[in-house]
Amino acid sequence: MGEWRLVHDVRVPRRPTILHTRLRVLTSQLPLTLLLTAGLAAAPSAWDLHLYSGWGQAAVAAHAALFLACLVVPWERLPPLATLWIPVLDLAAIGLSRVAAAEELPGLGVLSVLPVVWLASSRLSPAITAALSFFGPLLAGLPWFFDAGPDDSPGRIATVALLSLTTLAVAVAMEFVKGQLARQQRRVDSKEAQLQALLAESRERERLLNTILDTVDVGIVAVDAEGRRLLTNSWQSRLEAGAAPQGASTAVHRGWEDHLLLTGADQRTPLQPERRPIRRAMAGESFADHLVCFGGAPAGRVVSTGARPLRDDDGGFGGAVVVYNEVTGLVNALAAKDDVVATVSHEFRTPLTSIIGNLDLVLGEELPPSVLRRIEVAQRNAERLLALVSDLLVTASAAVQLQPRRTDLAGLVEASIGSAQAHAQAARVSLSMEAREPLWANVDPLRISQALDNLVSNAIKYSPDGGSVTVSGCAAEGRVVLQVRDTGIGMTAADADRVFTRFFRSPAVRDGAIPGAGLGLSITKAIVEGHGGSITCRTRPGHGSTFTVELPADGPPRSF
Numbered sequence: 001m002g003e004w005r006l007v008h009d010v011r012v013p014r015r016p017t018i019l020h021t022r023l024r025v026l027t028s029q030l031p032l033t034l035l036l037t038a039g040l041a042a043a044p045s046a047w048d049l050h051l052y053s054g055w056g057q058a059a060v061a062a063h064a065a066l067f068l069a070c071l072v073v074p075w076e077r078l079p080p081l082a083t084l085w086i087p088v089l090d091l092a093a094i095g096l097s098r099v100a101a102a103e104e105l106p107g108l109g110v111l112s113v114l115p116v117v118w119l120a121s122s123r124l125s126p127a128i129t130a131a132l133s134f135f136g137p138l139l140a141g142l143p144w145f146f147d148a149g150p151d152d153s154p155g156r157i158a159t160v161a162l163l164s165l166t167t168l169a170v171a172v173a174m175e176f177v178k179g180q181l182a183r184q185q186r187r188v189d190s191k192e193a194q195l196q197a198l199l200a201e202s203r204e205r206e207r208l209l210n211t212i213l214d215t216v217d218v219g220i221v222a223v224d225a226e227g228r229r230l231l232t233n234s235w236q237s238r239l240e241a242g243a244a245p246q247g248a249s250t251a252v253h254r255g256w257e258d259h260l261l262l263t264g265a266d267q268r269t270p271l272q273p274e275r276r277p278i279r280r281a282m283a284g285e286s287f288a289d290h291l292v293c294f295g296g297a298p299a300g301r302v303v304s305t306g307a308r309p310l311r312d313d314d315g316g317f318g319g320a321v322v323v324y325n326e327v328t329g330l331v332n333a334l335a336a337k338d339d340v341v342a343t344v345s346h347e348f349r350t351p352l353t354s355i356i357g358n359l360d361l362v363l364g365e366e367l368p369p370s371v372l373r374r375i376e377v378a379q380r381n382a383e384r385l386l387a388l389v390s391d392l393l394v395t396a397s398a399a400v401q402l403q404p405r406r407t408d409l410a411g412l413v414e415a416s417i418g419s420a421q422a423h424a425q426a427a428r429v430s431l432s433m434e435a436r437e438p439l440w441a442n443v444d445p446l447r448i449s450q451a452l453d454n455l456v457s458n459a460i461k462y463s464p465d466g467g468s469v470t471v472s473g474c475a476a477e478g479r480v481v482l483q484v485r486d487t488g489i490g491m492t493a494a495d496a497d498r499v500f501t502r503f504f505r506s507p508a509v510r511d512g513a514i515p516g517a518g519l520g521l522s523i524t525k526a527i528v529e530g531h532g533g534s535i536t537c538r539t540r541p542g543h544g545s546t547f548t549v550e551l552p553a554d555g556p557p558r559s560f
Contacts, residue, residue, distance in 0.1 A: 020076070021075045021076040021083075022070070022071075022073075022074070022075050022076060025070045025075050025083050025086065026070040026071060028083075028086075028087075028118050029066065029067060029070045029086055029090075031114055032090055032111060032114045032115065033063065033067050035111060035114070036063060036094075036097065036111060039108065039111075053100050055096050055097075055099040055100040056096075056097070056100030058096050059093055059096035059097040059099075059100055062089065062092065062093035062096060063093050063097075066086055066089055066090060066093065069086065070086065080123065081122070081123070081124070084118075084119060084122055084124065086115075086118075087114075087115035087116070087118040087119050088115070088119075088132065088136065090114070090115040090118075091112055091115050091136040091137060091139075091140040092139075092140055094108065094109065094111050094112055094115075094140055095139075095140030095141060098140075098141065109137070109141060109159070109160075109163045110163070112136070112137040112140065112163060112167055113166070113167055113170055115136070116132075116133045116136070116137070116167040116170050116171055117170065117174060119132050119133060119136075119171070120133065120170065120171040120174030120175060120178070121174060121178070126175045129171050129174075129175060130168060130171055130172065130175075132171075133167045133168050133170065133171030134164050134165070134167065134168040134171075135164070136167070137160075137163050137164045137167045138160060138161075138163075138164040141159075141160040141163060141164075210233075213231075213233035213234075214233055214234045214235070216233075216235070217235060217326070218235065218323055218324060218325045218326075219232075219233065219235045219236030219239050219303070219323065219324030219325075220232070220233045220235075220236060220321065220322075220323055220324075221236055221278065221321070221322045221324075222310075222319065222320070222321045222322075223278060223281070223282065223319050223320055223322075224318065224319040225312075225317055225318050225319050226254070227254045227255070227278075227282055228254055229254070229256075230319065236324060239294050239301060239303070239324060239326075240256070240257075240260055240294070242294060242295050242299075242301065243260040243261045243262060243294035243295045243300075244259065244260060244261075245259060245260075245261065257276050257277070257278045257279065258273055258276070258279075260294065261294070261295055261296055262276060262292055262293065262294060263292075263293040263296065263300065264291070264292070264293065265291035265292075265293060265302060265331065266293075267293045267296070267298075267300045267302070271292060276292075277290060277292060277305040277307060277322050277324070278320075278322055280307060281307035281309070281320035281321075281322050282320060284309055284317055285307060286307060286308055286309060287305075287306060287307055288304075288306035289304050289306065290304070290305045290306070291303070291304055291305075291327070291331070292305055292324075300328075301326055301328050302326070302327055302328045302331045303324040303325060303326050303327065303328075304324075304325045304326075304327045305322060305323065305324050305325075306322070306323050306325075307320050307321065307322045307323070308320065308321055355378075355382050356379065356382045359375055359378060359379040359382065360379070362375055363375055363376070363379065402443075402444040402447060402530055402531065403444050403446075404442045404443050404444050404531070405442065405443075405444075405445070406440060406441075406442055407440070407441060407442070407443050407445045407448070408438045408439060408440055409435070409439040409440075409441055409443070409448065409473060409480055409482065409551075410435045410437065410438055410439045410473055411438075412445060412448055412449050412452060413433055413435045413452060413471050413473055413482065414433060414435075415449065416449060416452040416453050416456050416471070417431050417433050417456070417471060419453065420453070420456045420457060420460060423457065423460050424460050424469065427460050427461070427463070427464055428464075428465060428466050429460050429463050429464075429466070429467050429468065429469055430466075430467075430468045430469070431456075431460075431468075431469050431470075431471075432468065432469070432470045432471070433470075433471050433472070434470060434471070434472035434473070435471065435472055435473030435474070435482075439473050439474070439475055439480050440475075440480075440553065441480045441551055441552070441553045441554075442552075442553070442554055443531055443551060444531070447527045447530070447531075448527065448531070448551075450523070450524075450527060451523075451524040451527045451528060451549070452471075452482070452484075454520040454521065454523060454524045455484040455524060455547050455549075456469065456471065456484060457520070458520055458521065459484050459485075459486035459488065459545070459547075460486075462486065462488035462489050462545070463486040463487055463488035463489075463544070464488070467486060467487040467488055467544075468486070468487050469484065469485070469486045469487075470483075470484075470485045470486075471483070471484050471485075472485070475553065478552065478553050478554065479533075479550050479551065479552055479553060480550070480551045480552075480553055481548065481549070481550050481551075482548070482549040482551070483546060483547065483548050483549075484546070484547045485544065485545075485546045486544045486545055486546075487543075487544040488544050488545065489541070489542065489544075490539045490540050490541045490542055490543050490544050490545055491537075491539045491541065491545060492541055495539075496537050496538075496539050496545075499521055499537055500521050500522055500524075500525040500535070500537075501522060528549055528551065531551050531552070532551075532552050533549060533550050533551040533552060534549075534550050535547060535548065535549050535550075536548050
């Protein structure tokens with residue numbers, strides 16, 4: 001096991017020692033020993049000289065002793081430079097061998113290069129290495145030089161000098177290579193230190209990110225372009241574990257969402273695969289406030305989900321981030337409120353119906369004009385209150401109940417225009433229709449008529465003093481588009497964003513004392529969306545408003 005080093009709070013393994021000190025000394029000595037043995041074995045006469053001459057015996061004994069010292073001496077206990085005595089003594093032993101086998105092995109002095117390489121690769125200073133590399137082979141060649149006769153002296157002087165210069169050149173080259181390697185090693189060490197610092201910083205940021213993600217009370221899931229999960233925090237893991245089938249493995253994998261028990265906001269209707277948050281995000285959708293229930297009622301948890309795509313360097317789809325925010329308490333509170341409103345409104349209907357019925361009976365009798373006027377006022381206000389109660393019942397319903405059938409929407413528009421004529425004449429507003437051809441769609445005619453009546457009634461109400469209201473319709477690409485345009489007071493952009501909210505009334509409407517409860521448009525929106533359609537508003541203050549309704553010609557889609 002390698003040694004561990006702590007760098008900026010990050011433990012990284014240090015490169016392990018390749019060879020033990022004693023084994024390293026032995027491997028440094030082994031090439032010289034093998035080459036000398038091979039040279040002597042290739043020239044049997046050289047062995048004879050070594051065995052029968054004093055120089056040869058001394059050389060063999062020196063080489064054997066040095067090789068044995070490499071094996072038995074505990075070099076790891078000695079100072080690091082103690083091992084350099086081996087190459088120094090090798091030079092002396094090579095000198096003795098040259099004297100013993102000068103004729104049989106004239107090139108034996110070349111072996112001096114091996115101890116010089118050993119010395120040059122050590123930690124000695126360049127000056128000491130150069131001195132040993134030059135004077136070592138020179139001194140080792142003196143016995144061979146003095147053993148020659150007068151005639152051989154000039155040649156042997158040149159040989160000894162040339163060998164010394166050669167080993168010096170080898171040492172200088174080794175020093176140059178060592179310098180280059182040292183500089184490269186320093187650069188590598190610098191890069192490694194930078195990488196370790198970056199690694200420590202990255203891990204610190206990762207710990208911080210994980211701490212933050214596990215602290216927030218929202219679920220977060222990040223997926224790549226292939227649908228593989230890149231990140232899931234602990235809150236989301238617990239949420240999904242509560243919706244996992246009993247006995248199923250909790251290991252998160254691609255397609256894990258398909259196995260979860262997910263329902264719509266009503267906590268009853270199973271959520272179709274293509275409507276599940278991660279599936280929608282993988283399809284490239286960007287959405288918000290998509291209500292999903294994890295688990296079945298009554299223990300299900302309702303969450304509001306949103307998604308944003310991730311883009312790669314080329315701007316292509318690189319994945320998505322999906323956020324889950326629990327709104328179970330809010331949904332339950334709204335449901336409780338709607339139940340209260342529905343209950344109270346239902347209880348109001350019975351006495352109001354009785355009051356209106358009795359007022360109708362009284363109006364059929366002969367009464368003084370003053371009493372008649374007061375009863376008529378009471379009747380109008382009772383009918384207005386009954387209409388308000390009816391609207392409250394519709395808005396409190398969990399879902400709009402539809403009974404669709406094939407219907408001509410142009411006929412519904414014409415009927416709505418006809419019903420509003422009296423109201424328009426009283427307000428001095430002109431009504432017109434631009435939907436002559438049949439517009440067939442599979443809708444609930446009663447509910448669509450209610451939506452049209454709300455839109456036309458609002459257009460007349462907010463277009464006083466000789467304005468105009470136009471209702472148009474057309475069919476295009478499997479959808480029917482209806483528009484209600486008026487030339488009334490219009491709204492600001494901020495008001496238009498909230499116009500479909502229940503009980504919302506713009507400041508201009510409140511200041512103008514225009515009657516209303518702010519429920520008509522929210523009911524209209526619920527009816528249109530119940531048919532799988534959409535409604536939008538385009539408006540400008542002082543320039544009127546245009547409400548556009550789009551309905552599928554084939555009728556409402558299946559739930560979720």
